[in-house]
Amino acid sequence: MHGMEMLTLLSAAEPEGEEASWQERALCAQTDPEAFFPEKGGSTREAKKVCTGCEVRAECLEYALANDERFGIWGGLSERERRKLKKRAV
Numbered sequence: 001m002h003g004m005e006m007l008t009l010l011s012a013a014e015p016e017g018e019e020a021s022w023q024e025r026a027l028c029a030q031t032d033p034e035a036f037f038p039e040k041g042g043s044t045r046e047a048k049k050v051c052t053g054c055e056v057r058a059e060c061l062e063y064a065l066a067n068d069e070r071f072g073i074w075g076g077l078s079e080r081e082r083r084k085l086k087k088r089a090v
Contacts, residue, residue: 022056022059022060022063023056025055025056026054026056026060027050027051027053027054027055028047028050028051028054028060031050035047035050035073036072036073036074037071037072037073044073044078047073048073048076051073051075051076052076054076057075057076058075059075060074060075060076061074061075061076061077061082062075063075064077064082065082065085065086069082
C-alpha cells in the first residue's frame with residue numbers, strides 16, 4: 001500500500017457523517033504518505049516523528065491492531081513492533 005491507497009483507506013475507514021473522525025484529524029493525512037510505507041529496510045524515522053505529535057495516535061494504533069495491518073507505520077509503530085505488542089497482549 002502506498003500514498004494514495006493510504007489516503008483512500010483513511011477516508012473510507014469510517015462512515016461519513018461522523019463528527020471529525022480520527023482519520024480526518026490524523027497528521028499523516030497532511031503529510032507525504034510515502035514516508036509511512038518505506039521500502040524494505042528503509043527508514044521509519046520521519047513517519048514516527050509525525051506520529052509522536054499526533055492527537056489520534058492511539059486510535060490509529062488501535063485500528064491497525066484490530067484490522068491486522070501488515071504494512072506501514074500506524075500509531076507510531078512498524079509492523080514488526082505491532083506484532084510484538086500483540087504477542088505481549090495475548
